[in-house]
Amino acid sequence: MSCNKPASSVEQNTSEIKSDEFELVTANPWQALKAFTDARIALGRAGSSLPTQAHLQFQLDHAKARDAVLTPLDYSALIGRLAGFNLGVQHLQSQAGSRAEYLQRPDLGRRLNKASYETLANHNSAYDIALVVTEGLSSRAISENAEALLAALIPKLKGLALSIAPIVVVEQGRVGVGDDVAQALGVKMVAILVGERPGLSSPDSLGIYFTYQSYPGIEEAKRNCLSNIRQAGMSAEDAAFRLSYLIEQANKLGYSGVALKDKSQMASAKVGKNFLLPEAP
Incomplete structure (x- = not known):
């Protein structure tokens, strides 16, 4: 008897493994703020450690920083x-x-x-x-x-x-x-x-x-x-x-x-109506 599983069964198991991997990551409640900054925030966690994706991204960014310094x-x-x-x-x-x-x-x-x-x-x-x-x-x-x-x-x-x-x-x-x-x-x-x-x-x-x-x-x-x-x-x-x-x-x-x-922004701003002052008759 063959021990090989049908392709559909293998694919199903693979998707289950991927799903399980994501379930191991605890999301950070501040994750929505990542849309407003490139800062390293709301990374989530896997147990007491960084998720693998965040760790690999850190290594990539560190390599880019080193290259910026050392590349002629x-x-x-x-x-x-x-x-x-x-x-x-x-x-x-x-x-x-x-x-x-x-x-x-x-x-x-x-x-x-x-x-x-x-x-x-x-x-x-x-x-x-x-x-x-x-x-x-x-x-x-x-x-x-x-x-x-x-x-x-x-x-x-x-x-x-x-x-x-x-x-x-x-x-x-x-x-x-x-x-x-x-x-x-x-x-x-x-x-x-x-x-x-x-x-x-x-x-x-x-x-x-x-x-x-x-x-x-x-x-x-x-x-x-x-x-x-x-x-x-x-x-x-x-x-x-x-x-x-x-x-x-x-x-x-x-x-x-x-x-x-630096008052350049003030110098270029248009003076608008002050809502605190009454309108002239």
Whole structure:
């Protein structure tokens, strides 16, 4: 007698096993909130542990974060795209000679090497603002978001009648390297686009740090920051609008940082009727 079960019986048993697996997972009552955030919430549980699906997703997201940090940025492709803005591009290097040194010595990523600094100093022409691009801790953030951000920002800067220095691309740079760029070029303002430290749900997040009258060693409180610029976060258009507002205000007031508040949304909002006041006769 054959011990093989009919196909229909095997399929039925398989579906029962899958059904049993799902029954082992206790759902979290906050599960509906997952529709509003990428945060790791309402994962449920299997006994006292995470469900297998949530555990595997964590491992995948962790791998994406590591890749964002360690994957080299394609500088040739980036510079080719940035050349389309017709501002010129300077390709420079921080004092960190390798990715390993960059990760182990944050201080070296904050300064240009000697040759790069001298190259910029030869282009000192009293520009109003310098735009710096560096991979920071996420090459993916730069490759996916930098061009779109600059495409939205540069026309706004030209509309403010600001002179823009050649775009500076720095290998292995951190936020502070923008201060060296500002000093070498003699610019009044600097904005650096940098790949942010990747989270487990945002390996592609771009940050912008803007500083008025920057210099090496300036206090962090004198910077303004826009964060989480990516397709699933703040859009390039919104970031460009906010940054151009900060730049315009800093140029008028003569300072940036904690004293300069982002009131761009208030400035653009239409004044509506106040329901607390009686209507005019």
